[in-house]
Amino acid sequence: MGVGNRMKKQGMPMSLAELGIDRKRKSEKPQRSSSAKKRRTSDEEPEPTKLVKLDRALRQEREAKLATKQRKQKQRLVNPDAQITVPPVFPTTTEDDVEDEADDIEEMIVDEDDPEIREASLSEDQLEELAQAEEAEESDSVFNTDEEEQQPKGMFSEDEDSDALETLNAANIEGLSRKLDQEQAQVEAEAEQELQDDALQTNIAEDGLLDDEDQMNMLAPDLKLIHSRITETVRVLTNFSKTADKTRSRAEYTQQLLKDICIYYGYTPYLAEKLFDLFSPDEAFAFFEANETPRPVVIRTNTLRTNRRTLAQALINRGVQLQPVGKWSKVGLQIFESTVPLGATPEYLAGHYILQAASSFLPVMALAPQENERILDMAAAPGGKTTYISALMRNTGSVFANDANRARAKGLIGNIHRLGCKNVIVCNYEAQKAFPKILAGFDRILLDAPCSGTGVIGKDPSVKTSKNERDFLALPHMQKQLLLSAIDSVDHHSKTGGYIVYSTCSVTVEENEQVVQYVLRKRPNVHIVDTGLGSFGTPGFTAYQGKRFDDKMNLTRRYFPHRENVDGFFVCKLKKTGPSPTGAAAAGQINGTAEADSVKLPIVNGKKATTSTNGKATSDEDAMEVAPDDEFGGFDDEADQALIDKAQKKWLKARGLDPNMADGKSKSKSATQPEVNGKVSEVKAQVVSAGKETQKLSKVKSKQKQKK
């Protein structure tokens, strides 16, 4: 569902009174529903603990139902193992086939009996245009070898004429998307109805038996009521002076809203607040809503093997409903419906495309790799971006695709082979340790950094509960290390490049603007430049929560599920204009943990600096002063570590574990680990040990429960 549709559907949040639902007040005794009354005739009164479980079970069940239906829909699109009959590799298209297909399309879009669909039907002019477009496409299709020879040779030249393809798809897409919207609405309505029925049966708060707030919190909540209260609170917060109850403050409304968001959508309070703070209340609501569904399935044409029009035609012939992903991309195709699994078509196996989220194209487009360059993809697995880089370079020059995770690096190799990338060298290093020490002098570097994934919650809802305070300290710490290494590994003398692109699939400021701000302080030899992504997306924050960032931060781009209908993403492009400061090679070890080949330098601006005697970075002529850390973007590594430790202890304590346990465990663990990641590996070890302890604890608890 597009943003427009979503917003149209939701409209302005209505008041509870308008909805016919009165807001529940603590003091008010809730009315009993008829089904609740029925339930009261039973002697059994569920225990609160059971109710809490029911609450979770309800939400899980609801999520599972929705997820299963969505998964099924998606599996139909992507599952390679689905039992389907795959048509021959290159079916011969006859005139009858073309006619049949035209009939099918017409059947889908022109259903005179259906007023909804009728709206989407085409005028005679449009139909004529469609017929012409089809004719044009047909005469220009892959099956016509003569025409194939005449195809222009430029990498994107096939897309210069993408109008025909767009017309072809635009013709049926409105009807299709309407159909999908209807299906989706029906699924949601069914789930909501079931949920409502369940809630009526289980929500004994309605009985008025438990009116104490604590007890209320333990009950299975009426999610519909909570959703209504969310819309009501958002409405009030959006126009506070006119609509608020004068006895309640803005903070009270906000707290209520956050509580409801946690209950309704299933976020931890910590993450809900962090994400809520990024937006105005009504936009935050749209963001949380958008996170409830995955983004559309998108494939990227591999221009090393084919072109978009040919691929689109081949897939349409197989029953795939698609259209170009948008004017901003020349290689993306959005998939609406498919009778074949997209991960198993002959075209897929032949490497004509890769399943790739639309927002994943953006960092590579910003990198704008040129032919014959030397490029590093610092965190590359499973290779969606590496293979795109390789294609843009038309298999010339060299792409070093690195990933610290060996298993993931193997998957990366698979994709590189399938897509026919011949200019890629795969390596397996902890990037902040390896670069620029062992390899440097790159024309461009992409750092698609490991992150919290707050931009892809629609795809991975586990992020809602798995990320905590510690993650938002440890991850930025690592991201800063990686970005410094990237900067130090680029050749600022490069004739064609000298660029670094930093991206994450997270929307938090800590992992994005704050990381960039930090490196700008540490490396005055880089500055932010335009991503070249045009007006698509939103400028990054130049100020946040009373603090200011570099003025050029507005050149970075942010993408959001509720705005652009793509996964949440951040893209920043940096240009290196001079040599890195002294001590640059120690980037991966911010706290200066020994590098055998580094020598101590005098104290600069109150900071200790070191420099490496090998590697590209040290060939830089002039030593520049290291900019002092400011209280915002910068961090002192020890202070950072102390914060991470503190968060770790808090986390353990909250789980009823000994907070000091982490120290002991981590020491023994980290002693056996290679010191590649510096403090971060220690934190990882702590997480692992703490995680194991939590698992043990929950096992013991569940055994105790079973015994009872």
Ligand SMILES: C[S@@+](CC[C@H](N)C(=O)[O-])C[C@H]1O[C@@H](n2cnc3c(N)ncnc32)[C@H](O)[C@@H]1O
């Ligand atoms: C966001 S994913 C990269 C996705 C990839 N760019 C793509 O488009 O397919 C982040 C990757 O960073 C890798 N990684 C994590 N820590 C790393 C490190 N210290 N050095 C290099 N890679 C690392 C992870 O294994 C993961 O594959």
